[in-house]
Amino acid sequence: MKVIDDLLSEKEFKSIQKIIEDKNFPWYFVDGKSYAGDGSYQMSHTFVELGKVISKMYKINYPVLSKLNVHKILRIKANITFKKPTNEQSPMHVDYEFPEKTKYKTAVFYCNTNNGSTLFQNGKRVYSKENRLVVFDGHQKHCGVDCTDKVRRIVINYVYTEKEK
16 A cells, blocks of 8 residues: 655646636536445546546546556546535445456545545555545445545545556
8 A cells, every 4th residue: 555645736736626626616416335236325536437438527637647658547436425414434445346366456536634544454545635645445445434524525536557677
């Protein structure tokens, strides 16, 4: 697992944040944070699914993608959850189902600072801090933890294979 603070320049970060926090950004209701019908809900925006660009907003991801060692993008999806009375966690999951031998990465980019987090099955936790990125093995189970101190928690998840080094 690798955590990178201040991933982007202030200008690049603020540009993404301004777009994704805009009242006209297209968010869609999802019945389930980890899997359909899991008892949780969120809003999301899918930029890439199954390797295909499906959103006109895709270009906002260029600055983050330029910092990753991407061979093939499998999925890019933004998630927004809303303030809860307690730091509720969603069920543990992986973002993409691949055979165990397939190597892929998941990266979570935090668009705002709040007391929510990403919790990993091994007990490690990464708190939501704007312009922070955490990169980890895609087979590692994790979950989102809702915030209690801000109106919303916004992240962008990147699932990809890496270029050979």
